[in-house]
Amino acid sequence: MGKLLLIEDDIEMQCLIKTYLEQAKFDVLATDMPTHALELLREFQGGIDLIILDLTLPEMDGFELCKKIRNISQVPIIISTARGDIYNKIQGFEKGADDYLAKPYEPAELIARINAMLRRFKPKEMAFDNLMINIQKREARLNNQVLDLTNTEFDILTFLIENRLHPISREAIANTINAIHEDSLLRSIDTHVRNLRAKLNDNAKEPKFIQSVWGIGYKFCL
Incomplete structure (x- = not known):
């Protein structure tokens, strides 16, 4: 159904989200490190269909990573974070995110948002x-x-x-x-x-x- 890049520093949460996405027939690459995420993005050269990005990360803040991704790729980005206030949401969109989902959420909602995003960004x-x-x-x-x-x-x-x-x-x-x-x-x-x-x-x-x-x-x- 599509290749996703999941960037999440909480390994337990990462495994949980990855499992739900794979059950929904997505191919999922997962990492907790921003530098590794950028390496994967370059390695797969346009083969990644969508990114799910947490904000609390080692090495650099998720907003900074979002901006770096947007500088090299137009791949859709969904921010998935516990920071649900309006200030962070606005900042996320300003840094280049396409959607913003505040934790906690039901896995079905994440999957629905991913499918909607993939339909919207699917090349004609x-x-x-x-x-x-x-x-x-x-x-x-x-x-x-x-x-x-x-x-x-x-x-x-x-x-x-x-x-x-x-x-x-x-x-x-x-x-x-x-x-x-x-x-x-x-x-x-x-x-x-x-x-x-x-x-x-x-x-x-x-x-x-x-x-x-x-x-x-x-x-x-x-």
Whole structure:
């Protein structure tokens, strides 16, 4: 569903939030150190979809970290903190935060805010060399020619793109297209990918877009 960076110095709270987010099918990177957070942000080079930021941190205040993040990235930031007064909220937004959630809160509220933020910030169009993907139109173009993709093929392609930093299992792909986890249906994922590759003019032996990962599933190459 998306890769999140959780920056929280309370390790018990960090583990709790991370568990809830992973149960909601998010891929979560977690750290308690601002310098490590900045390293992760640079390492994943745009692959992080949203940041959850506590304010009480070692090394530097959360507001300072928020400003540093905003100087290098436009990734959405939700401040998650016990500082719920209006002064801190205003300062958070002035430093570049997109949302502000005061502790304590229900995990369901955090997840709802994350989903709303991801919908709002989801790019309308993505380009990968000569392949263009328009999310809103559910349209894929290769060399500026619209591809005749089925709904399932488009869903698989966009799911692989959204999770392009990691190999994706057939089970995970089946989840995103609501397939039942039976061997025959999991094997049908291979058929969908084979058809998708044909439409992308992608060679399975020397893939440009979709790479097979032995023992796991598939990975978007670009």
